Amino acid sequence: MKKLISLLTVAAMLIASVCMLSACGGEKTEGGEAPAANADFKIGFIYLHDENSTYDKNFLDAATEATEALGLKPEQVIFKTNIPEGNECYEAAADLVDQGCNVVFANSFGHEPYMLKAAKEFPEVQFCHATGTTAHTENLPNFHNAFASIYEGRYLAGIAAGMKLNEMIESGKITADQAKMGYVGAYTYAEVISGYTSFYLGAKSVCPSVTMEVQFTGSWYDEALEKEAATKLLSNKCVLISQHADSMGAPTACENAGVPNVSYNGSTQSACPNTFIVSSRIDWAPYFKYIIEAAQKGETIAVDWCEGFEAGSVKLTDVNEAVAAKGTKEAIEEAKAKLISGEIKVFDTTTFTVEGKALDSYKADVDTDADYEKDTEVIADGYFHESEYRSAPYFDLQIDGITLLNSMF
């Protein structure tokens, strides 16, 4: 036994010394000096997952882009990945404050109560939270929500879908009545409802006979469930699929079945070259630049920040010409210009009905409360004012033409 121990110890010492020697040579050198403003400024990011989720990757890429563009050094930017929506989020935020962050950002909806808790405890630090709903009612000077008018992006993606349907009708592949789309959604709540409705209205604006079925998964990220939901929609004879959930489940199912897909969070063209049409996504870089610059200059950050095409927050990927209908790119550009000028509105009340009737008044649950009280009139001047009274979407109407196959409250 003694022999063995002494042998092991010698081996251990040998390997340790080799490690130390190689480590000395392995020191990493930093890249060229960037023009750093506010050398002691720090920003911390809290992410629900890591780059394996399309949702988080979108944030990670934007944060890297924005901080590099503003000349922040790597040590001024801290990423915390895989932070669950629980007390861990509060601990992560507090730890970022301890590490000297001036701004702390969190990217998942469920992080909000824990960010709020940290915001109350550390009034000198700015807390920014994407997709949240309570900043405008909490009235804390250092707690902010942000979103983007992604419903406009989805509307444009819907136009691409509608044009593909028109192409199928013209070529005799389907009849006008068979123009049915499928949609895989996460949860049955405003953010998702607003998303699929705007997508549907975009398609309807070019293909009036379109209908849509929605299958919910009850999870933001579940590859198997999303694939299963897409497969179910395909077996229901949906001829085009889109989704609002974060895995590759639905796009993969479409590629396997050879059915066109309109994606979200970014291009899936490399994995699905024969079915990917176009994807809308939120680019968070403009918001990150905005909060960093505001914090550095000591300016107030907007309580509820929501921007669209003009600020570069809502983007569409390049159209996959191999799959999309002819003229899709031009049609998208045209509609985009009209959305920017205000000539068309996504939720124009003349373009949709609820239970057969056009709406002239609707109260939405804008101020989040446990009783889900509908508190704000959101229809005026002939359209539903989405994301104007708070940044996170609140369009939660079930409009005609869309069938929900299940619901996941």
Next chain:
Amino acid sequence: MKKLNDFMVKTFCNAPCHIAKRDDIVWWKAWIIRIVSVLLALIVCGVITVALTKLNPIKMYITMFEGAVGTSRLVWNLFQNTAILLCISLAVTPAFKMRFWNIGAEGQVLIGGLATAACMIFLGGRLPNPVLIPIMLVVSIVAGSIWGLVPAYFKTKFNSNETLFTLMMNYIAIQIVAYFTLEWSVPKGSGTPRTLEFGQLPTLLDQKYLINILIVAVITIIMYIYLKYSKQGYEISVVGESEKTAKYVGINVKKVVLRTMAISGAICGIAGFLLVAGTDHSLKSDTAGGRGFTAIMVSWLAKFHPVFMIVTSLLIVFLEKGASKISEVYRLNSSFSDIITGIIIFFIIGSEFFINYKVKFNKKEKEAKV
């Protein structure tokens, strides 16, 4: 047949070493083996780190320490997470000692948490906290122990397989909690749990987690005494050693099984209570976060000894916190830190093998004899 025999003789008798069971080992020898194995693990991790990432492994270990105990906040966080993991490990221990493989701790914790959350939602605001909190505690204990009693009942009544049964009960609990999370979510349908304002555990001496830690410390002491000195604790060991012996000496095995699982579930219920009322102040299907399974490892590593469990749970949480700091500082995917923790745990478990068995080197003369 002859050939096979020759082959066996050659393989086993000519092998440079063979393995023999150790009867007894002095405590310091056992600890030397453990320490050497940890050192070896650190070296292997170091080599892998250099090979994969070109990082300085020494710096990486310093980062690990900083991530776990770098600030007083992190130390408290470390203790609080250790306390919860320890609590669940203590819960599964009496069942394990009885050789009742309760791998349903995850579900028992969640059901305890669900009971706590239900009290916080429906009684919160109607009762003052000093009344509400004891009710929450009792309800979560009852809920947890019922969840533990169901598989125990079927085991005693129909001799069903408790491993599968408790495992399946986890999935049922997860789905029930997922249902209520959606049902109670704010905003409606978002799947995001509401923050439970009423019935949160009080802050002691300005430390949010002190009460959690104290409660678990008390449970640890009680469990130690219960297993070591009480008659019931002795009955558990006898049933675990041999059910037949237990029957022969007149122990009511069924009663012991039911009682022990009720205790196991009850302590899991307390863990759920601490998680919901003490730290998270909300309930989700991942509130237990896999600790129900990690606890099995903690309990085994400590050989079902409540005091050693403090060390093993601390070690697991330390590695976890340290590893996430590594991925934060070096922008590495969390899989890398998982690999590092995996290697370290593997070596620690492996060291137990060398404590229980010794490797004997075969001498040359033996070869001549064959």
